[in-house]
Amino acid sequence: MITGPITSFDQYLRRVPKVELHCHFEGTVRASTFAELARKHGTRLPTEDVGRLYDYGTIYQFLEIFALVSSTLIDREDFARTAYESLADGAELGNLRYREMFFNPTLHTRRGVPMATCVEGLVEGIRAAEADYGVQCRLIADIYRQDDPQTALAMVDEVLACRAPEVIGLGMDGAEAPDPPEKFKDAFARARRGGLRLTSHAAEDGPAANVLTCLDELGCERVDHGYHVLASPAAVARCRDEGVFFTCCPTSTSVVYGWPELSAHPIRAMVEAGLRVTLNSDDPTMFATDIGEEYARMCPAMGAGPQEVRRLVLTGVEAAWLGGPERAALRAELEAELDRLDEQLAGLPGAPA
Numbered sequence: 001m002i003t004g005p006i007t008s009f010d011q012y013l014r015r016v017p018k019v020e021l022h023c024h025f026e027g028t029v030r031a032s033t034f035a036e037l038a039r040k041h042g043t044r045l046p047t048e049d050v051g052r053l054y055d056y057g058t059i060y061q062f063l064e065i066f067a068l069v070s071s072t073l074i075d076r077e078d079f080a081r082t083a084y085e086s087l088a089d090g091a092e093l094g095n096l097r098y099r100e101m102f103f104n105p106t107l108h109t110r111r112g113v114p115m116a117t118c119v120e121g122l123v124e125g126i127r128a129a130e131a132d133y134g135v136q137c138r139l140i141a142d143i144y145r146q147d148d149p150q151t152a153l154a155m156v157d158e159v160l161a162c163r164a165p166e167v168i169g170l171g172m173d174g175a176e177a178p179d180p181p182e183k184f185k186d187a188f189a190r191a192r193r194g195g196l197r198l199t200s201h202a203a204e205d206g207p208a209a210n211v212l213t214c215l216d217e218l219g220c221e222r223v224d225h226g227y228h229v230l231a232s233p234a235a236v237a238r239c240r241d242e243g244v245f246f247t248c249c250p251t252s253t254s255v256v257y258g259w260p261e262l263s264a265h266p267i268r269a270m271v272e273a274g275l276r277v278t279l280n281s282d283d284p285t286m287f288a289t290d291i292g293e294e295y296a297r298m299c300p301a302m303g304a305g306p307q308e309v310r311r312l313v314l315t316g317v318e319a320a321w322l323g324g325p326e327r328a329a330l331r332a333e334l335e336a337e338l339d340r341l342d343e344q345l346a347g348l349p350g351a352p353a
């Protein structure tokens with residue numbers, strides 16, 4: 001755990017308490033654990049070099065590795081261990097305090113892993129991490145866009161049937177361009193009737209219109225990524241006026257979509273356009289990052305000082321699917337910690353104000 005007084009703005013950014021709403025469980029598995037689980041289950045890996053397991057250049061290559069990692073998660077203890085490590089990493093590397101974490105049920109159930117094994121394992125790991133690190137976590141079941149609509153509907157039914165209190169939402173991911181959001185309208189409607197909260201990846205590698213489809217036809221309450229909304233001034237104006245939350249991910253998208261200069265990343269323009277943005281790590285181990293690193297890279301690149309950093313953190317609290325008293329408690333805790341850190345930062349020579 002990171003402790004002691006801060007000595008730089010970089011340390012401040014890593015130490016700021018964080019909420020994360022866009023992080024895929026299967027994309028948080030440590031490469032070393034992936035290699036161990038592959039050995040345990042007799043899975044062939046593309047390389048023996050653990051340091052090169054997560055090498056790829058396009059979203060399609062990335063999705064292949066993502067599926068390979070998923071294929072090594074079989075027993076309840078595999079899910080429990082990796083969920084625990086995922087949250088331990090968030091807490092230790094970036095002072096993560098609350099996460100709503102995606103998982104892709106059909107990546108597991110289609111290989112014959114029962115939904116209950118997956119969910120119960122995740123919940124076991126989440127509860128153990130909360131006990132050891134104080135980090136809270138809830139789960140969002142993601143539709144995989146390359147599945148067909150019937151598979152997605154059946155997945156939603158299964159999630160509703162074996163629902164732990166930690167499972168609170170439905171989301172959607174996978175390659176966006178070939179499979180537009182309206183394909184899964186029925187699955188979202190069923191999830192909403194079942195009491196799940198709704199979000200979706202949109203305008204990531206698809207057009208701005210997908211954001212509006214997610215809001216209007218799927219009933220989404222948040223948008224994951226959303227960068228191409230900038231291509232439509234009307235969509236930007238609407239999202240700003242309605243206060244739509246966008247969960248953005250600097251590093252993964254800079255790699256996959258070719259925005260290597262974070263100062264030119266659309267996140268900056270989204271913030272400047274008045275959109276409500278949160279920073280997130282997406283698939284941290286697969287992109288050699290963590291939630292602390294995301295703040296440390298993105299905030300200086302967008303010229304964010306402590307006030308803007310505070311706003312990013314607290315926007316995460318507002319966008320979280322927490323009940324009123326839980327949200328108020330988390331906000332108070334984070335604000336008190338931010339006050340202490342701001343005081344330390346103000347005492348450092350040359351620190352941004």
Ligand SMILES: [Zn+2]
Nearest residue numbers: 022173201282
């Ligand atoms: Zn994502």
